[in-house]
Amino acid sequence: MKCIQKGLLLMIGLAGILILAVISTNHFGNRQPQHATVTKPVSKKNRLVPLTLTDFNRHPKLAYGGIIYYAVKHGKIQRWQEVSDFNLGWQIEVHRTQMGKRYFVWPDNHIKNAEKRLEPNWFAFKSRNRVVYHSFVVHSFRKNLTQTTTRSHIVKQINADGAETKVREMVERMAVITDN
Known part of the structure; x- marks a missing residue:
């Protein structure tokens, strides 16, 4: 009888260990580590x-x-807003x-000479890097309004605005005429 009781106790003990092993494997074995978050890399596109x-110099x-974008x-100079329609072009x-x-800047890349009545806004280069904006003051006998900046400042501002693509697209809506 003692043998049977010892055998029964041994079997109950082994069964208990087996049950604990199964429970712990199911509970702890399927857990995902909480610190392992998967992030997708940022697309370079x-x-x-x-x-x-x-780019500007070439x-x-x-x-x-x-x-024009910067102006x-x-x-x-408020009058530069006359050329602010990015759909019409320049x-x-x-x-x-x-x-x-x-460099006279007219609104609309298809503007006709008959429509060019008032002196346009214009800009000039005073050195390799310096840009001077000019604007005629309507109904005034004063000098033109001017503003000076540099090409490098314009480039930095465009990049800071995130407008690189917008400026590149402006080229497609621009006509350039020389007076030679």
Whole structure:
């Protein structure tokens, strides 16, 4: 009888150990570590390609677009808002003068000469990097309003605004006419 009782106790003990083993495996074995979060890497396609001063110096239409963008979005001369319709585009007339080239900026890349009644906004380069904006003051006998900045500042501002793509797209809606 003692043998049977010892055997029964041994079997109950082994069964208990087996049950505990099964329970602990199911409970602790299937747990996911809480600190293991999976994140997807950021896609490089969504990143904007910044503009550079080299881009501006090599591609005149891109520079004109950046100069117009800056005048419309960050310029202090109110009349530059006349060329703020990004859907119409722009016509740039390059005129040679004794004081250097002047770049007249007309709204609408398809503007006709008959529609060009008032002196347009214009800009000029005073050095390799400096840009001077000009605007005729309507109904005034004063000098033109001017604002000066640099190409490098314009490039930095465009990149800071995240407007690199917008400025690149401006080139497609721009006509450039030279007076040679």
